[in-house]
Amino acid sequence: MSIISRLISFDNPAFNGYVTYGSVLVLKMMIMAPLTGRQRMKHAVPASPEDVSMLKGREILKSHDDVERVRRAHLNDLENIPIFFLAGFAYLLTDPDPTTALNLFRAYTLARCLHTFVYAVVVVPQPARGLAWGTGFFITGYMAIKAICHFKTF
Numbered sequence: 376m377s378i379i380s381r382l383i384s385f386d387n388p389a390f391n392g393y394v395t396y397g398s399v400l401v402l403k404m405m406i407m408a409p410l411t412g413r414q415r416m417k418h419a420v421p422a423s424p425e426d427v428s429m430l431k432g433r434e435i436l437k438s439h440d441d442v443e444r445v446r447r448a449h450l451n452d453l454e455n456i457p458i459f460f461l462a463g464f465a466y467l468l469t470d471p472d473p474t475t476a477l478n479l480f481r482a483y484t485l486a487r488c489l490h491t492f493v494y495a496v497v498v499v500p501q502p503a504r505g506l507a508w509g510t511g512f513f514i515t516g517y518m519a520i521k522a523i524c525h526f527k528t529f
């Protein structure tokens with residue numbers, strides 16, 4: 376069996392963790408769309424003019440902080456989670472210790488869920504959001520550096 380087939384295999388707990396926590400992160404990001412829609416309906420903030428007809432009889436607002444918050448949290452997911460997928464996959468190919476890899480995927484997923492929670496669900500004062508974001512940032516950076524040090528092909 377080649378090293379690649381051993382690493383990209385359901386017998387490898389690190390690969391299983393990558394797929395499991397990656398799927399949790401996909402669902403977490405998907406939730407941002409209905410969360411935005413909920414805030415738009417609540418505060419009568421249509422995304423586009425054709426949506427005004429769904430808010431009949433209500434005072435239409437151009438924007439509201441609750442809508443913008445969820446949008447910023449969603450954008451922050453988009454700035455961070457796709458690069459986690461890239462760095463996480465490259466890291467998996469370095470044949471990491473499975474327990475370390477699993478714990479990094481767990482910590483990353485928890486950190487991104489907390490980031491959304493303290494940013495867009497319950498507004499928690501800083502440094503809550505910064506810490507949640509920083510945890511994810513350092514994990515992604517660590518995995519990318521591990522991959523660079525392992526493959527070193529420039």
Ligand SMILES: N[C@@H](CCC(=O)N[C@@H](CS)C(=O)NCC(=O)O)C(=O)O
Binds near residue numbers: 450451454508509
């Ligand atoms: N695009 C981000 C880059 C820096 C960043 O991601 N900071 C974290 C920790 S303070 C954050 O949650 N930023 C809020 C945001 O992206 O809306 C920003 O403008 O703030």
